[in-house]
Amino acid sequence: MEAEFVAWLRTQRRPRPDVPIDLGDDDAAWWQLSRDASTVLTTDLIADGTHFELDRHRPDWIGRKAIAVNLSDMAAMAVEPQVALASVLFPRNLELATAQAIYRGMWELADEFGVAIIGGDTNCWSGRLVLSVTMLGTPTPRGVLRRQTAQVGDAIAVTGTLGGSLAEHHFTFQPRVREALALHQHLTLHAGMDITDGLAMDVSRLVESSGCGAELWLEQIPISDAAHQASRQSGRSALEHALGDGEDFELLVTLPPEALEQAESIAASGVTLTRVGTVIETPGLWQRQQHGPLIPLEVTGYLH
């Protein structure tokens, strides 16, 4: 049902010329309230058994994640997060201390990023834990970073290391808000998004949205320790984990290759940016090994 529904939902998008909103392909919507003021809005809902397991995971980490995924959407568009609304459905038999720990996890990360949680709706019910967070942020003078504006010839680059997130990183990751703002301010970023469904999938989305293709340089992809660990158990390579695992919550950007050289100076302030490929004219996702030909790459990150 889900895939069918999502496909149907896409066909139902109706432009609203009376409301100055730019939906684009992004994870967040950009609303121009007045000539001088605009805000970027995003919302994510996480649920027990789907995005976390209440009986296995730390409650403060669960609360933290509900905020963190929204912060990552703010980072994806290089906007300054400002306020959030948090709604929670608690299982009726939940202990008070657990509910409090969930909220403390939300507040701690929100405080760290200067986000005020200004409202919400809490209920108890007979079902499992659900957290729904909406976050609003303010674009910087540089404007909003979009998906659909990558240009042929751009370098494709990522922050951090990739893969194996499900071990722990999908709870403990640092949303790349500061990194996105620094990169967007100091470099000429053409396009960007956060990596939520695996590098291969998200690169292919970004370039498709921009009407281009991408070649990935597999030897250059920064593989996390967790991806190596996952590889030992899964029988798949660490590279495949780095390409295909979800919930990295790192940044994916495209920019002129010469701009990338300036990234060194920004790297000094804590942001590491690794080039992993190039935006090309040929649609689709491709891999290239040094001096080798272009070979198709599965968007799942599975390597033949």
Next chain:
Amino acid sequence: MEAEFVAWLRTQRRPRPDVPIDLGDDDAAWWQLSRDASTVLTTDLIADGTHFELDRHRPDWIGRKAIAVNLSDMAAMAVEPQVALASVLFPRNLELATAQAIYRGMWELADEFGVAIIGGDTNCWSGRLVLSVTMLGTPTPRGVLRRQTAQVGDAIAVTGTLGGSLAEHHFTFQPRVREALALHQHLTLHAGMDITDGLAMDVSRLVESSGCGAELWLEQIPISDAAHQASRQSGRSALEHALGDGEDFELLVTLPPEALEQAESIAASGVTLTRVGTVIETPGLWQRQQHGPLIPLEVTGYLH
């Protein structure tokens, strides 16, 4: 757990002098984005088995309700609803047609009130249907209608008729957005909110928030047909239903008694406003019958 948690949550509210937000006691938060631009934000989450029954109720009504309760929060503060984000957790075995009907119910009411649904997050899971909607609106030049600004001597008035909402009205109600905007524009409203937990409870909240009390004129309370019908089955009086039943989603306002006289002209444009009491200095909730003494009134609407 719920009451304990809510009490704890109240103690955790931390003012954020760095973020220009007025939390107040209202259902919605008021965020000043810039000198010229502000927005009012509200969020409501409804869940199967708690706010509706998926196997008993029309799916388009369920979707409609998710939007309607947020519109009612906009009405409560007399702001113009503009945009919404809608997240849905679908049960995994739900039929596509049901999912589509839920969304059509949301869109139809949103369209009717000029609200653009600009984003959201849909997932399937093993649990029951959950809908979480966040809505943003723009204050008019008259400013935002608040709860805590009722004045001693104010008339207490309500729109529509009250009670028996659970039969059908809690799905089919018309959020009082237009009425709130018209009343706020033409009359000197001192305070207002929407009636969600029963007239007695919500009047007592409004006056407590304003540091006053209220006397209600029980003979004047506009009782709905549905309250009379409910009375025939419940053994409680229709008046008790009008005082105590939840989910009326009518407007509750306070205003100078002389301003109320002008309400006639507004009534001609479709808004009926009935005076049901007076804001008094003595804290608490009281009932007064014509020429009779003040008698305490239970906030549950239960009459001794």
